[in-house]
Amino acid sequence: MPISPAEPGPAAVHDIVVLGAGPAGLATAVAAAARGARVALVDAGPRPGGQYWRHRAGDDGAAHHDWDRFRRLRDGLDAHRDLLDHRSGHTVWHVERTGAGFTVHTLHAGRPYEIRGRTVVVATGAYDRQVPFPGWTTPGVFTAGAVQALLKGQGVVAGRRIAVAGTGPFLLPVAAGLAEAGAEVVGVFEAGRPLAFGRHPFTVVRNAAKLAEGAGYLRTLARHRIPYRTRTTVVAAHGTDSVTGVTVARLDAGWRTLPGSARTLDCDTVAVGYGFTPQTELAVQLGCAMERDGDGSLVARVDSRQRSSVDGVYAAGEACGVGGARLSLIEGELAGLHAAWATTGARPDRRRLARLLRRRAAQRSFAAALHRAYPVPGGWRTWLEEDTVVCRCEEVDVAAVRRAVTELGATDPRTVKLCARPGMGLCQGRVCGYATAGLVAEADGREVTADDLRGMAGRPIAQPLPLGVLAAGADGAGNEA
Amino acid sequence: MGAACAYYCTAAGLRVEVVERGAIGGGTSGAGEGNILVSDKAPGPELELALLSSRLWRELGAELGAEALEYEAKGGVVVAGSAETAEGLRRFTAGQRASGVHATDIGPDELFALEPRLTREAVGGAHYPQDAQVQPVLATAHLLRHARRRGARVHCGTRVTGFVRDRHDAVIGVRTDSPTAPVRHARWVINAAGTWAGELAGLAGAPVPVLPRRGFVLVTEPLPRVVRHKVYTAEYVANVASGDAGLETSVVVEGTRGGTVLIGASRERVGFDREISLPVLRRLAAQAIGLFPFLSGVSLLRSYLGFRPYCPDHLPVIGPDPRAPGLLHACGHEGAGIGLASATGHLLAQRLTGAEPDLDLTPFRPQRFAEATA
Numbered sequence: 001m002p003i004s005p006a007e008p009g010p011a012a013v014h015d016i017v018v019l020g021a022g023p024a025g026l027a028t029a030v031a032a033a034a035r036g037a038r039v040a041l042v043d044a045g046p047r048p049g050g051q052y053w054r055h056r057a058g059d060d061g062a063a064h065h066d067w068d069r070f071r072r073l074r075d076g077l078d079a080h081r082d083l084l085d086h087r088s089g090h091t092v093w094h095v096e097r098t099g100a101g102f103t104v105h106t107l108h109a110g111r112p113y114e115i116r117g118r119t120v121v122v123a124t125g126a127y128d129r130q131v132p133f134p135g136w137t138t139p140g141v142f143t144a145g146a147v148q149a150l151l152k153g154q155g156v157v158a159g160r161r162i163a164v165a166g167t168g169p170f171l172l173p174v175a176a177g178l179a180e181a182g183a184e185v186v187g188v189f190e191a192g193r194p195l196a197f198g199r200h201p202f203t204v205v206r207n208a209a210k211l212a213e214g215a216g217y218l219r220t221l222a223r224h225r226i227p228y229r230t231r232t233t234v235v236a237a238h239g240t241d242s243v244t245g246v247t248v249a250r251l252d253a254g255w256r257t258l259p260g261s262a263r264t265l266d267c268d269t270v271a272v273g274y275g276f277t278p279q280t281e282l283a284v285q286l287g288c289a290m291e292r293d294g295d296g297s298l299v300a301r302v303d304s305r306q307r308s309s310v311d312g313v314y315a316a317g318e319a320c321g322v323g324g325a326r327l328s329l330i331e332g333e334l335a336g337l338h339a340a341w342a343t344t345g346a347r348p349d350r351r352r353l354a355r356l357l358r359r360r361a362a363q364r365s366f367a368a369a370l371h372r373a374y375p376v377p378g379g380w381r382t383w384l385e386e387d388t389v390v391c392r393c394e395e396v397d398v399a400a401v402r403r404a405v406t407e408l409g410a411t412d413p414r415t416v417k418l419c420a421r422p423g424m425g426l427c428q429g430r431v432c433g434y435a436t437a438g439l440v441a442e443a444d445g446r447e448v449t450a451d452d453l454r455g456m457a458g459r460p461i462a463q464p465l466p467l468g469v470l471a472a473g474a475d476g477a478g479n480e481a
Numbered sequence: 482m483g484a485a486c487a488y489y490c491t492a493a494g495l496r497v498e499v500v501e502r503g504a505i506g507g508g509t510s511g512a513g514e515g516n517i518l519v520s521d522k523a524p525g526p527e528l529e530l531a532l533l534s535s536r537l538w539r540e541l542g543a544e545l546g547a548e549a550l551e552y553e554a555k556g557g558v559v560v561a562g563s564a565e566t567a568e569g570l571r572r573f574t575a576g577q578r579a580s581g582v583h584a585t586d587i588g589p590d591e592l593f594a595l596e597p598r599l600t601r602e603a604v605g606g607a608h609y610p611q612d613a614q615v616q617p618v619l620a621t622a623h624l625l626r627h628a629r630r631r632g633a634r635v636h637c638g639t640r641v642t643g644f645v646r647d648r649h650d651a652v653i654g655v656r657t658d659s660p661t662a663p664v665r666h667a668r669w670v671i672n673a674a675g676t677w678a679g680e681l682a683g684l685a686g687a688p689v690p691v692l693p694r695r696g697f698v699l700v701t702e703p704l705p706r707v708v709r710h711k712v713y714t715a716e717y718v719a720n721v722a723s724g725d726a727g728l729e730t731s732v733v734v735e736g737t738r739g740g741t742v743l744i745g746a747s748r749e750r751v752g753f754d755r756e757i758s759l760p761v762l763r764r765l766a767a768q769a770i771g772l773f774p775f776l777s778g779v780s781l782l783r784s785y786l787g788f789r790p791y792c793p794d795h796l797p798v799i800g801p802d803p804r805a806p807g808l809l810h811a812c813g814h815e816g817a818g819i820g821l822a823s824a825t826g827h828l829l830a831q832r833l834t835g836a837e838p839d840l841d842l843t844p845f846r847p848q849r850f851a852e853a854t855a
Contacts, residue, residue: 468777
């Protein structure tokens with residue numbers, strides 16, 4: 001075993017800096033440290049696990065999936081303490097390319113830190129994809145992920161009478177979790193009709209475990225007598241100070257509402273999720289080649305070693321395609337093994353690599369089948385009113401976005417952003433980027449492209465930071481000239 | 482720049498087509514701050530151009546709607562940090578006043594009345610009520626919108642790949658990469674390609690030395706209106722006129738309608754390198770805090786960069802090119818492109834319609850670089 005200090009000093013250069021301690025990042029860090037690489041694992045959360053294994057201190061994991069796997073990874077962090085520097089509570093605001101590799105700039109408890117590495121692995125995960133609808137900014141409307149995070153991270157049930165709506169398999173565990181925690185779930189409204197799985201029997205067989213999970217959630221819903229409706233969704237939320245109810249409507253295949261199908265339901269909370277948007281600004285900023293994935297998200301392109309198009313930059317997990325925790329674990333291990341090989345020369349076991357690649361292919365085809373089974377067709381745009389807010393940070397409505405195209409001659413989201421300000425606020429387009437790109441493309445009479453998404457995804461300053469902190473780095477110790 | 486040319490040319494009754502490689506305002510203008518300044522210019526032809534521009538922008542604000550352009554006559558405040566600088570600034574303003582600039586020398590009390598949050602280390606300065614600002618992409622969009630109403634056609638996402646010449650070698654149009662509009666014939670072609678204007682001029686065999694000078698802008702979180710003017714240090718004027726290749730930063734701080742505070746202005750000659758430079762950002766932040774100490778606790782939200790199209794003699798290139806009859810230039814305005822666009826478009830429209838020009842274009846002639854080396 002190599003002997004090195006447990007806490008590398010500030011000037012230490014790690015072999016690998018892993019950005020994100022969710023399934024992908026944890027798997028990367030543990031696999032790389034096990035091969036002798038010096039790793040920094042940087043994460044904003046107080047505890048490892050990311051969104052998937054978000055938990056409270058002392059959590060026994062009873063409510064979590066694959067908790068054993070998480071425990072093994074957490075044990076792995078402990079076992080490789082000598083090589084593995086876990087920096088929790090660090091938000092990354094910039095990754096700088098330097099002569100020797102990369103400097104990751106973070107904020108921790110209001111103070112700036114620099115973490116250096118010869119390579120970086122972008123394992124930044126994903127967040128809920130939002131589709132606007134009238135009333136979506138009313139207090140009481142949450143993303144499905146936020147509701148889940150409240151429950152798992154703080155043990156808080158978001159409301160008393162809750163409607164769960166959107167599309168994708170993630171709605172099921174959210175609804176089941178709420179019901180088990182005592183909330184009254186008035187219904188799960190799945191905008192899609194996920195029958196497409198039947199057309200991919202091979203994929204289904206290879207991922208039987210995942211489907212069994214889904215069946216378990218459906219049983220939970222049935223036990224709580226929660227209606228599960230497909231081709232149906234929440235098309236409006238009502239209430240001024242807080243949600244008092246929703247309009248639920250049936251949809252056609254393109255997600256236009258069926259005339260006469262709208263009805264209102266009383267509830268105090270809505271949990272909405274239309275799939276996930278990968279957190280890609282660090283990859284974009286580092287210049288990685290990006291592409292539009294099957295689910296319409298912008299993702300980093302990677303090869304069989306999880307390498308991006310930029311030397312020394314790897315990506316694993318949702319950042320290179322939304323595919324769930326199991327795929328993230330596989331990609332993370334691949335990234336960890338290869339980054340360790342590239343930096344320490346520790347050659348990975350060939351059979352292990354082959355096995356991981358086979359499993360990656362299987363999980364990716366499952367993910368692709370999910371993307372086909374739960375598409376987000378453009379009909380959501382017909383639910384909107386002209387005064388429906390698109391960008392809540394800057395309070396930009398649908399009419400302003402459309403006007404930028406039809407009257408001002410903007411042809412892409414970036415120009416619309418400069419004309420009408422969607423995506424200019426605090427969240428820098430994280431929330432409204434997908435919707436803005438969709439509205440602009442529609443108004444311009446075309447489909448959304450990867451360039452459209454990239455125009456809303458670049459954030460050279462990934463997190464706000466006080467100017468005083470930025471300035472203090474100017475002559476601070478340890479800065480490279 | 483192209484939008485202003487289209488606006489004034491259509492207003493003069495000419496038929497206009499605009500060929501844009503990307504999106505409107507998406508090249509040079511979209512990365513700028515939209516400054517309309519007279520304060521940073523020493524007496525000379527560029528100041529004449531700026532004074533005319535300043536008047537024309539005021540008219541545009543009235544015609545197109547100040548709200549629509551986010552035109553704001555906020556005025557400029559130049560700050561001197563030492564007695565010597567203040568003395569130098571007083572000499573500078575005296576020269577400007579003789580050329581028609583409204584410039585008032587002010588002491589610390591007046592300075593703090595204009596900008597209450599300014600550092601108390603400032604010893605004096607100057608106030609320039611003529612300085613103004615527009616939102617550059619909105620201004621571009623509205624100029625084009627009016628040009629379209631007067632019959633102009635705008636081809637976005639269309640790249641010029643070459644020039645069409647007649648048998649006397651005069652320019653009579655452009656070739657493009659558009660399958661639907663591969664050739665656009667025209668009596669005149671105006672090169673308003675911003676930082677890429679040198680490249681375009683090269684395609685016509687009439688090179689002009691337009692080069693990129695990179696600049697970063699920092700954007701803070703939205704605040705109540707705490708910075709009321711465009712505020713900069715007296716050193717800024719020296720840097721604008723400098724030809725130094727190295728990094729120069731002289732801070733410019735201003736509030737915007739959206740509530741954000743913009744912080745510029747760095748100048749580097751690094752080609753078209755789009756990589757963010759933290760040392761530059763840190764310096765800008767430190768200098769901004771030097772000017773407005775309260776900014777230390779204000780959050781930086783985002784940053785952007787752009788490339789100013791500059792010529793070695795720091796004068797723009799405006800007017801017909803005798804080396805390629807039919808070709809005119811409207812480029813090389815460095816960091817003042819939006820500001821000088823109105824006069825540039827107006828003067829070219831006058832030139833093309835044979836009207837008596839408001840200003841002599843000789844100092845801006847495209848062939849001056851060849852003359853210098855001849």
